Amino acid sequence: MLSSRPLSQSATTISRTSVVQLCKAHGGPRGTLNASRALVLIHHQCITPVRHFSSTPQAKMRDVFPEKETANVKTTKAAWPHPIYTYEQMNAVQIAHRDTRNMSDKAALFAVRCLRGFLDLVSGYKHDHAVSLSAKDPKQASTKYGMTAHKYMIRNVFLESVAGVPGMVAGMLRHLHSMRRLKRDNGWIETLLEESYNERMHLLTFLRMAEPGWFMRLAVLGTQGIFFNAMFVAYLISPRTCHRFVGYLEEEAVITYSRELADLDAGKLPEWENLAAPDIAVTYWNMPEGKRTMRDLLLYIRADEAKHREVNHTLGNLDQKEDQNPFVSEYKDKSKPHPSKSIEHLKSTGWEREEVI
Numbered sequence: 001m002l003s004s005r006p007l008s009q010s011a012t013t014i015s016r017t018s019v020v021q022l023c024k025a026h027g028g029p030r031g032t033l034n035a036s037r038a039l040v041l042i043h044h045q046c047i048t049p050v051r052h053f054s055s056t057p058q059a060k061m062r063d064v065f066p067e068k069e070t071a072n073v074k075t076t077k078a079a080w081p082h083p084i085y086t087y088e089q090m091n092a093v094q095i096a097h098r099d100t101r102n103m104s105d106k107a108a109l110f111a112v113r114c115l116r117g118f119l120d121l122v123s124g125y126k127h128d129h130a131v132s133l134s135a136k137d138p139k140q141a142s143t144k145y146g147m148t149a150h151k152y153m154i155r156n157v158f159l160e161s162v163a164g165v166p167g168m169v170a171g172m173l174r175h176l177h178s179m180r181r182l183k184r185d186n187g188w189i190e191t192l193l194e195e196s197y198n199e200r201m202h203l204l205t206f207l208r209m210a211e212p213g214w215f216m217r218l219a220v221l222g223t224q225g226i227f228f229n230a231m232f233v234a235y236l237i238s239p240r241t242c243h244r245f246v247g248y249l250e251e252e253a254v255i256t257y258s259r260e261l262a263d264l265d266a267g268k269l270p271e272w273e274n275l276a277a278p279d280i281a282v283t284y285w286n287m288p289e290g291k292r293t294m295r296d297l298l299l300y301i302r303a304d305e306a307k308h309r310e311v312n313h314t315l316g317n318l319d320q321k322e323d324q325n326p327f328v329s330e331y332k333d334k335s336k337p338h339p340s341k342s343i344e345h346l347k348s349t350g351w352e353r354e355e356v357i
């Protein structure tokens with residue numbers, strides 16, 4: 001994973017006294033300088049980010065992903081470089097819903113509503129109640145159901161820990177199917193694995209800002225155990241329903257991140273107003289200089305969710321056994337807009353089969 005992190009500003013302003021103290025504390029038997037050991041420690045102490053939303057007291061906080069210094073490795077690059085998104089494209093992302101058209105769609109939507117109910121319970125989020133009360137008494141609605149940065153962070157960590165499962169299950173099963181049946185896969189596997197990789201990057205980014213407590217760890221563990229197995233069985237029975245399910249799940253993710261952006265803009269999340277995106281995010285999304293705040297980060301993540309929504313609704317429209325993956329295909333008529341890996345022609349409710357195959 002990403003291991004080359006730029007030194008933060010604090011590293012450059014470390015005082016001479018602290019260097020001397022560190023050298024004394026970690027020097028050789030006669031107090032001689034063990035320079036490389038001292039520098040590694042300085043590096044770690046300086047770049048370990050402050051996590052603002054942790055349930056762990058600051059004094060006990062540890063670096064979630066401590067850097068490993070080895071004799072030979074300089075850096076390890078991301079397996080799937082992230083496509084470049086423009087601000088125009090990210091700002092154009094909208095909340096959307098694809099209407100159900102058959103029983104399979106209805107089953108998928110029902111499953112997402114159940115999962116969302118559980119997620120709302122875990123993160124203390126009651127949007128529908130909040131909206132109805134807000135119409136009558138906005139002040140009471142905000143006191144009773146208002147989301148804080150801390151609550152949003154819990155929701156994000158839990159949401160992302162779940163979101164990384166379906167792509168991996170689907171990619172794995174299609175991989176096994178291709179080998180078992182001695183058939184080609186038509187390019188779906190990589191897109192599915194890339195999606196789960198992207199979701200894991202969302203999770204790792206949030207973990208740089210919040211250290212989950214034991215309750216969250218338990219909830220993630222239990223949910224993954226149940227969700228992985230449920231997805232595994234469901235994908236064997238009806239992959240189309242599973243892609244629709246993920247499409248609806250991603251609709252919810254776009255809603256959540258849009259609300260976070262709206263609350264941030266409305267001044268309801270002061271902790272996030274001057275918060276910088278972690279280095280892992282800056283490197284992964286290639287965030288431009290001067291555009292590396294929490295708000296920018298939420299824009300990138302919301303755009304990713306909108307992409308997953310489009311991909312899965314589209315895959316749910318296709319013949320699962322015969323059709324090519326439209327997101328990595330080259331098209332005969334290049335003058336028309338087509339699906340791609342980026343978000344230049346994003347279709348919120350997915351591409352219909354006739355449009356792409």
Ligand SMILES: [Fe+2]
Pocket residue numbers: 160163198199202253301304305
């Ligand atoms: Fe995500």
Ligand SMILES: [Fe+2]
Pocket residue numbers: 163199250253304305308
């Ligand atoms: Fe997603």
